[in-house]
Each structure stands twice: as C-alpha cells, then as structure tokens.
Ligand SMILES: Nc1nc2c(ncn2[C@@H]2O[C@H](COP(=O)(O)OP(=O)(O)OP(=O)(O)O)[C@@H](O)[C@H]2O)c(=O)[nH]1
C-alpha cells in the first residue's frame with residue numbers, strides 16, 4: 001500500500017568552489033532521493049555564500065525567508081542538502097517549528113527502508129544510532145517529539161530509539177552481532193575461493209541499471225526500480241557464459257556522491273564482496289548528464305575500498321536513451337549496451353567472457369585418452385577454447401583458460417604441450 005507522500009522543502013547552499021551545473025545537479029539528486037523516500041518536493045530554496053553559516057547553515061535573511069515559506073506551505077519536513085552540525089540542526093528546528101533533517105539522514109532513512117539482510121539492517125541501524133547520539137539534546141526530547149516520517153524511520157519501518165542510554169547499549173549489541181555476521185561471511189567467501197569459482201562484481205552509481213543487467217544476465221529477478229538505492233544488499237547468482245563456463249555474478253549497492261562518512265564505514269563490509277572479485281564490471285548510465293562525475297565517484301570509492309588492482313571493464317548502459325553528447329571516457333575497455341535489448345545482453349556475455357580470459361591463465365595441453373576425468377573437469381571448470389582428438393597420437397589437444405589459483409593447474413602443467 002502506498003502511504004501518503006510527505007511534503008518537503010529542500011534547501012541548498014552553493015559555496016564558491018561548486019559551479020552552477022554541479023550545484024543544480026546535486027539539488028536534482030536530492031529531489032530524487034526525496035522521491036525515493038516517498039516525499040514530494042514542494043519548493044526548493046537556495047543561497048550562494050562564501051562559507052556555511054555556523055549557527056544556521058544559511059544566512060539570517062534566508063532563514064527568515066524560509067520561516068515564511070514554512071508558514072505558507074506547511075511542509076512535513078525541511079531537508080538540507082548537506083550534513084548539518086548538531087547545533088545547526090537544533091537552532092533550525094527551533095526557528096522553523098517543523099522537522100528538520102539533512103541529506104545524511106535522508107539517505108539513512110532510505111537505506112533503513114531498503115535493507116533486507118540481517119547484516120544490512122544491523123549496519124543501517126548502527127549508522128543511524130551513531131548519527132543520532134551526538135544530536136540528542138538533554139533527554140532526547142527533540143527527536144522523540146518528532147513523531148514518524150522521513151528521517152525517523154529505523155530498519156523494518158520501526159521508529160528509531162531516542163533514549164541515550166538505550167542507544168549506547170544497542171550500539172554495543174549491534175557491533176557484537178555484526179562481528180559474528182562478518183566472520184560467517186568471511187568463512188563462506190573462503191569456501192567459495194577454495195572451490196575456485198570466478199567471481200564478477202557489478203558496481204556503479206545508483207540507478208545505473210546494475211540490477212536490471214544482473215537480472216537479464218542471470219535470468220533472475222532482483223528488485224529493479226527507478227528509485228535511488230533500489231539494491232542494498234549484495235546479491236550473488238550463477239552466470240552461465242556462452243562457452244558454458246559458470247561464474248558467480250554479484251549485484252551491489254549503488255554508489256553516490258558525498259556518501260555520508262558514517263555510511264561509507266558502515267557499508268564497507270557490504271562491499272567487501274567487491275574486493276574478492278576477479279573482475280569488476282563498472283556500470284555507467286550513459287543517459288545521465290552527470291555520468292562523468294558518477295564515474296569519478298565510483299573510482300574514488302573503489303580506491304577507498306582498495307579494489308583498484310582488480311581487472312575492470314566498463315559497461316555503458318541505457319544506450320536506447322543515450323545522451324546525444326555522450327562520449328565514452330573510460331579508463332578501461334568498454335561496451336555500450338542497453339539492458340532492454342536481448343542482443344546487447346548476449347553481446348555483453350561474450351564481452352564478459354573475453355575480459356575474463358584476460359584475467360585468467362591460458363593452458364595448451366595434450367591429454368591422453370584415458371584421462372577422461374580430467375577432460376570432463378576441464379569442460380566443467382575452465383573456459384575451453386579448442387578441443388581436438390589427434391588420432392595419430394591418441395591425445396586430446398585442448399586449450400583454454402582457467403583461474404590462476406585453480407587446483408587443476410598443477411596437473412595441467414604435466415600435460416603441457
Ligand atoms: N532506458 C533504459 N532504462 C534502463 C536500462 N537499464 C535499466 N534501466 C532502468 O533504470 C532504472 C534503474 O535500474 P536498476 O537496475 O534498479 O539500477 P541499479 O543500478 O541497480 O540501482 P541501485 O540499486 O539503486 O544502485 C530502472 O527504472 C530500469 O528499468 C536501459 O538499458 N535503458
């Protein structure tokens with residue numbers, strides 16, 4: 001059931017180092033985030049300043065303008081396009097007599113309603129509590145007075161706890177639970193590594209089309225929607241390539257500019273999967289005017305994750321609605337596709353296979369006919385390029401690619417041509 005949309009005023013402040021285009025885009029992005037959180041922007045208010053006002057974020061005159069707008073339009077909430085300090089938030093709430101939240105809280109709120117796995121939920125709740133703690137005044141009156149709505153929702157649509165002592169206890173509890181979950185996941189990952197499965201991770205800016213491609217490539221049905229942060233938990237499925245070789249493909253949470261620092265930390269372990277990948281596919285929305293900025297945001301976050309040494313290829317998606325001015329500018333090999341064209345998805349599978357072989361080890365072997373088991377293993381666990389029975393020698397001549405740490409590697413060396 002669709003709940004009633006909340007009415008929102010958004011407020012932005014443009015500092016000298018931000019040019020007009022970036023500023024207006026970041027406000028548009030804030031509006032999309034509001035939409036994703038089931039809100040409706042009734043008006044946006046902006047100001048140019050040399051520095052942020054320490055007490056009220058925007059200047060005195062603008063605050064007065066905002067007070068009048070709030071009286072006129074009676075929004076449910078006012079959202080600032082930045083992270084507010086605890087005192088700014090308190091001051092603004094007093095002046096405006098309405099719920100005031102910032103970009104960080106908005107993103108946390110969306111994350112809270114999207115998290116599905118136990119780990120995701122725990123991480124979001126932790127980030128939320130850590131955000132709230134320094135912002136509680138006295139006995140937590142201000143936040144608890146607020147009632148429900150954007151910025152006050154916890155994971156699973158419960159209301160956030162606002163009692164200081166309870167929050168501290170809960171934070172410790174969550175940390176302990178997370179440690180257990182992360183350890184479990186680490187063990188699971190190791191097992192997968194031992195089984196020598198090639199792993200591919202889809203990464204990219206939010207709304208680039210990762211889940212859509214994930215679904216088309218694997219014929220699965222991950223949640224795909226024209227909302228930001230549709231996917232929050234990494235999802236892994238089998239992907240069968242044209243040669244018949246099976247890999248694991250992981251869909252991940254989308255990246256975003258100015259991701260709140262609390263969240264970068266909280267989501268690092270969700271993105272740990274990316275670090276384990278043998279190949280990263282960077283999905284970019286070629287229809288988004290800000291695609292270059294998006295690419296850079298993703299590169300930066302990959303650096304923070306220390307994942308830049310992993311082979312990477314770029315997939316420009318949404319070719320059906322590509323920007324007329326689009327020019328591919330990747331650091332890597334790339335392909336331009338639309339997730340909606342079956343032929344493109346098929347070509348993408350071929351492209352992926354080609355990129356994979358570049359990250360793998362090539363073998364060229366002659367296997368005696370009696371070693372049938374080995375041959376079957378090659379077919380199942382490696383990418384076989386050629387296979388030919390040489391009648392004269394009675395040997396199978398095979399070539400192909402396998403993972404550098406694959407257990408078969410040693411055995412193959414003995415049959416090397
Ligand atoms: N026109 C067009 N739309 C696409 C294409 N691929 C995906 N979309 C749409 O783009 C929107 C976002 O797609 P998702 O797959 O949810 O994007 P995502 O990258 O997984 O987003 P997050 O999970 O939020 O990070 C959806 O409305 C898709 O239908 C495409 O090739 N062409």
Ligand SMILES: [Mg+2]
Nearest residue numbers: 210211230231
């Ligand atoms: Mg997604």
